[in-house]
Amino acid sequence: MALRILATTSQPSLVSLPWHVPLDEWDDRVTVSLPRGLSRHIVRFVRLSRDVYAVKETREAIAWREYRLLRDLRRIHAPAVEPVGVVTGRKARGGDELEACLVTKQLSASMPYRELLSRGVRPDTMPRLVDALVVLITKLHLAGFFWGDCSFSNTLFRRSAGDFAAYLVDAETGELHPELSDGQRMYDLDTTRGNLFGELLDLQAGGFLGDELDPHDVVDGVLERYATLWRELTSPEDFATDEMWRIEQRIARLNDLGFDVDELDIVTDWDGASVRIQPRVVDAGHHQRVLQGLTGLDVEENQARRLLNDLNAFTATLGLQQEDPAQVAHRWLTEIFEPIAAMAPPGRRTPLEAAEAFHEILEHRWYLSERAGHEVDLFETARDYFAHQPTASETATVAAVEALPDSAAPEPSPTRTSAPGTGAPGTSATVPS
Numbered sequence: 001m002a003l004r005i006l007a008t009t010s011q012p013s014l015v016s017l018p019w020h021v022p023l024d025e026w027d028d029r030v031t032v033s034l035p036r037g038l039s040r041h042i043v044r045f046v047r048l049s050r051d052v053y054a055v056k057e058t059r060e061a062i063a064w065r066e067y068r069l070l071r072d073l074r075r076i077h078a079p080a081v082e083p084v085g086v087v088t089g090r091k092a093r094g095g096d097e098l099e100a101c102l103v104t105k106q107l108s109a110s111m112p113y114r115e116l117l118s119r120g121v122r123p124d125t126m127p128r129l130v131d132a133l134v135v136l137i138t139k140l141h142l143a144g145f146f147w148g149d150c151s152f153s154n155t156l157f158r159r160s161a162g163d164f165a166a167y168l169v170d171a172e173t174g175e176l177h178p179e180l181s182d183g184q185r186m187y188d189l190d191t192t193r194g195n196l197f198g199e200l201l202d203l204q205a206g207g208f209l210g211d212e213l214d215p216h217d218v219v220d221g222v223l224e225r226y227a228t229l230w231r232e233l234t235s236p237e238d239f240a241t242d243e244m245w246r247i248e249q250r251i252a253r254l255n256d257l258g259f260d261v262d263e264l265d266i267v268t269d270w271d272g273a274s275v276r277i278q279p280r281v282v283d284a285g286h287h288q289r290v291l292q293g294l295t296g297l298d299v300e301e302n303q304a305r306r307l308l309n310d311l312n313a314f315t316a317t318l319g320l321q322q323e324d325p326a327q328v329a330h331r332w333l334t335e336i337f338e339p340i341a342a343m344a345p346p347g348r349r350t351p352l353e354a355a356e357a358f359h360e361i362l363e364h365r366w367y368l369s370e371r372a373g374h375e376v377d378l379f380e381t382a383r384d385y386f387a388h389q390p391t392a393s394e395t396a397t398v399a400a401v402e403a404l405p406d407s408a409a410p411e412p413s414p415t416r417t418s419a420p421g422t423g424a425p426g427t428s429a430t431v432p433s
């Protein structure tokens with residue numbers, strides 16, 4: 001059988017990869033060094049022109065299944081890695097058949113959880129990772145996706161205004177349904193509980209968890225937070241007809257959580273004295289969409305929320321409330337955001353990096369202003385912030401890859417660890433002593 005590459009994009013250089021060589025023998029002329037999570041299959045990263053891809057060697061049926069599911073997830077805008085193609089019909093030079101490969105786009109600026117925790121991050125990191133994971137499972141469940149193998153290892157994390165945003169990376173066991181039953185959701189949560197507990201014990205054994213974190217509590221916290229969020233997003237609400245403002249209030253609350261309401265089912269009782277509303281929430285990323293509509297910036301949800309707050313403050317300070325919001329947003333973009341982003345070192349100028357830096361600069365201004373006893377200018381703050389950037393930040397791996405020439409970097413051992421305590425990000429790390 002001939003080598004066959006089915007790909008979503010025209011990336012002709014995919015053909016040039018050494019498909020006749022088993023993946024674990026690909027050397028550093030082809031692969032790039034990036035941290036990976038734990039996995040059963042062999043996964044390698046390659047760089048083709050400007051983009052980095054993840055290649056996973058697996059059985060053909062699995063590769064196809066995962067490819068299709070990832071395409072489905074993309075269609076419904078679920079946070080997951082982007083499928084690029086499936087490579088089949090691989091044969092070694094000696095004629096032996098080789099396993100198929102699934103190719104996905106490397107999720108830029110993302111990190112596996114082990115990488116995050118091995119950098120000696122702050123003690124409040126675990127709850128923020130858990131929150132991001134809960135939001136991810138909830139979004140997937142709302143979209144009718146049964147994951148079947150939710151774990152930290154099958155998730156990637158991106159920084160998002162001091163918090164994290166989680167993405168699904170491994171869809172092998174997933175199923176997409178029109179809607180999930182309560183039983184399916186509970187079953188998925190049971191698997192999640194087991195997987196996370198195992199991973200947390202593993203982290204504890206490796207000394208990465210810290211004494212104050214009990215794996216039981218963390219796992220219980222996941223289930224509690226999921227239940228609360230699910231209730232808030234989906235449960236019906238009853239009130240009297242003279243309290244119609246509560247409809248708007250509920251929508252505002254859902255928007256605040258980052259979700260948009262697709263449909264609102266409003267039912268009044270027979271005498272018209274009370275109303276029941278049942279929101280149908282589908283789309284997460286409310287602030288992302290608002291910001292993108294106003295400025296074209298495509299960033300993470302929490303980053304978007306932060307930038308919108310700053311845009312609102314800009315509008316209020318200059319008394320522009322009556323002006324066209326799109327024009328005000330354009331002024332804010334060109335007079336504030338872009339000039340600040342341009343002050344960043346080259347590795348931090350992508351929209352995601354710039355948005356994260358902007359968030360940290362706002363935090364830094366708060367600190368500087370408090371110390372100075374008056375509001376410090378934003379540009380002055382940014383100069384101070386960039387001048388005191390830690391040398392090794394959580395963005396270092398990403399920046400390093402951006403700076404790499406095509407296909408040129410040593411491959412690390414599968415579980416990469418760095419010295420704890422290096423490069424913890426955040427405002428505190430940027431404050432001059």
Ligand SMILES: Nc1ncnc2c1ncn2[C@@H]1O[C@H](COP(=O)(O)OP(=O)(O)O)[C@@H](O)[C@H]1O
Nearest residue numbers: 036037039040041043054081104105106107170
């Ligand atoms: N598109 C991608 N972007 C970034 N990292 C990826 C991507 N695909 C895989 N990885 C990394 O490889 C690891 C293993 O991938 P996964 O699909 O979970 O393999 P397995 O099916 O063997 O569990 C992930 O935890 C992640 O760190």
Ligand SMILES: [Mg+2]
Nearest residue numbers: 039153154170
């Ligand atoms: Mg996996």
